[in-house]
Amino acid sequence: MTDDRTIPEHDVVPLLEPREGIPHVIQAPEDLAATIRAFASADGPVAVDAERASGYRYSGRAYLVQLRRTGAGTALIDPVACPDLTALDAALAEAEIVLHAASQDLPCLVELGFKPRKLFDTELAGRLLGYERVGLGTMVETILGLRLEKGHSAADWSTRPLPEDWLRYAALDVEVLIELRDVLSTQLEESGKREWAEQEFHSVLNAPAPPPRADPWRRTSGIHKVRSLRGLAVVRELWQLRDRIARDNDLAPGRVLADSAIVTAALESPRTTRTLTEISGFTGRSARRHLRDWLAAINKARMLREVQLPQPTTPGDGPPPANRWADRDPVAAKRLAAARAVVAALADEHRMPTENLLQPDAVRRLTWEPPEEISDESIAARLRDLGARDWQVDLTAHPLAKALTRLENKGEI
Known part of the structure; x- marks a missing residue:
């Protein structure tokens, strides 16, 4: 990464307090309306952030929403008390919403009725600009000083009331997000990447929910340690039971029963609650509440007929792992190596990063099943079918077609 865009370490200043102090948490309808x-x-862009309780709760819902806009200051909204943000969404329909790593926060914001129409993602902008470290704290430090x-990034944000130091942290997360956006926007313009960023932001906003x-x-x-089909059945039964318990109690699955305990049970196949509790992970408070249920799940797996057992792997809809290509299809392996070299050089x-120039999955799918006739046009069409944006196609279609054609002409494929 270039040093001329970053602030020297000795010039970095700690950001300790929000400019207007810690805002009170909005919980009443009248306060939300105000x-x-x-x-x-x-006026201007609106900085937005959301805090979830990943690692503590089953759902990915937001437990705090932070906003900042020049002229309005910072607001902290409790979405438990104010779960409907459709009025806020309507009021800011024309505004540019600034998020860091937007794909992480957009789902929980949409659940509340807040769906940006125009986005600036500071993390994604940083990637396109070639910053090696794009965490919010690092970017604020290296770019703004x-x-x-x-x-408190990994705190249990479902806690009520929220401690003051957590609220301070939350307010500071949007304190200078607009300033960061302004610097990155200028750099995108200067580097000729602004249009690329706009296409990427649009793609993030319109990405469908994953199936x-x-x-x-x-x-x-740790499931790779389980070699037998019967053992895989134990993993499946325990995992599914844990998932039901976690969902019903809104707990992160790992807080109900650790993955390591599931795998050990699959390997040892205990037959009594005593032997079950000899496995580390089944002795915690949450796990002990369901000892009989865990044992019943293990016994169910033990009693399944052969045809009911899971198979070692399930076929996917895409190409196999790249490390198997040389054995399964050496020609495809050569195409993949050539395409990866092209993408790496262009990136x-x-x-x-290469993955921002062209998604690795798109490269794999293109080279596993290329068009029948290799040309700039056929490669461009295939890349678009695989979700590549126009700017990515413009940069990569011709070099990829050229590289694959070269392999054909050499008789290597």
Whole structure:
């Protein structure tokens, strides 16, 4: 990363207090209405952030929403007390909303009825500009010369009342977000990447919700240790039971039962509650409440007929893992290597991560099943089908077509 865009360490100043002090948390309808009027009458972009309780609660809902706009100051809204933000959404319909890592916060904001129409994502802008570290605290420090304290990012924001130091942290998260946006916007203009950023922001705003995962229990950490189909059945039954308990009690699944306990139970297949409690993870308060249920789930897996057992893997709709290509399809492996080299060189030229120039999944799918006739036009059409934006297609279609054609001409594919 270039040093000329960053503030030297010795010039960094701690940002300790919000300029107007810590705002009171808005919980009453009349206070929310007054805040909406204030923000609607102010001008310029609106900085927005949301705090969730990941790691504590099952849902991804917001437990605090922070806003800041020049002329209106900072507002902290309790979405538990004020769960309907459609009036705020309507009042700010024409405003540019500034978020950091917008894809993380947009789902919980949309749940509240707040859906931006125009977005500036400071993290995504930083990636396009080639900043190596794009966390909010790091960017504020290196670009603005201000140090944010980040000690409460993993806190349980469902706590009520929220401690004052948490509220201070929350207010500071939007304190200089607009200033950061302004600097990044200028840099995007100067580097010729503003239009690229606009296309990326539009894509984030209009991205469809991801489809439900098939067999989500297969993502249990450590499941690779389970070699038998019967053991996989134990993982599945325990995972599904844990998920039901977690959902019913709005608890993060890991707070009900750790993945490591599920995997150990699958390996040891305990037959009594005593042997079950000998496994670390089943002795915690949440887990002990359901000892009989856990044991019943294990016994259910033990009694399944062979045809009811899960298979080791489930086929996906895309290409296999890239490390298997050389064995399964050596020609495709050569295409992938050539395409990756092209994307890496272009990303380096334009000073951005390769995954922001072109999604790795798009590169894999393109090279696993390329068009029958390789040309700039056919590669461009395939990339668009795979979700690439126009600016990405403009930069990559011709070099990719050229590289794949070269392989064909050499007789390597």
